[in-house]
Amino acid sequence: MTTPMTTPVTTPVTPGTRLVVLDMAGTTVADGGLVERAFLAAARELGVQPGTDDHADKLAYVRATMGESKISVFRHLFGDEDRARRANAAFEQAYGALVDDGLVAPVPGAREAVEELAADGRTVVLTTGFARVTQDAVLDALGWRDLVPLTLCPADAGGRGRPYPDLVLAAFLHTGAADAVRQVAVVGDTSYDVLSGVRAGAGLVAGVRTGAHGDDALREAGAHHVLDSVADLPALLRGAG
Secondary structure, eight states: OOOOOOOOOOOOOOSOOOEEEEESBTTTEEOTTHHHHHHHHHHHHTTOOTTSHHHHHHHHHHHHTTTBOHHHHHHHHHOSHHHHHHHHHHHHHHHHHHHHTTOOEEOTTHHHHHHHHHHTTOEEEEEOSSOHHHHHHHHHHHTOTTTSSEEEOGGGGTTOOBTSSHHHHHHHHHHOOOSSGGGEEEEESSHHHHHHHHHHTOSEEEEETTSSOOHHHHHHTTOSEEESOGGGHHHHHHHHO
């Protein structure tokens, strides 16, 4: 009896990556836990008091859904649209004020990684789950307005953020940098970032250890690789082709 041959399972690596879609907070931007601090302001706006079980439950949900569009998070937490929008407005205002206070910085090596990727002929897009006004505040604070040719927030992709694939697909469509989604690499620090890349059909999806979620969560979401930092990405892609 002939024993059937088996093919070893290998980690997917797609040659010819032309478009790289990078998350911001936790991946390229170190914000020192500003999301949780801004959530406190949103919770207060809706009458959720620190120290209560309700506050603890809502904060746990915020932590679990890092990377998701913030308005989607608040819709889940507060139910009706009016309350969700009030919470989101308070969150964005608080986060923007913290950014203005100089409490954000690049993840070490992030800017250099973006510049290396561009030098290698790859197009880089920065994405976020924040509103455009907050994304722009972060870009201004870091002096990154001209770092990449395109930045995207959920409103730029029809309003749906992660874990939907829309931001990745919007980057693919708007840049025209890749001929197929398998030529796209997606990198983020949360399971929602990873899921968005997997659902978009990206050829390479990587998690990084500089943000919200650990190795297990990133791999369970479908990450092909888990990197110490986005600074390791150029070398990975050069090895892939």
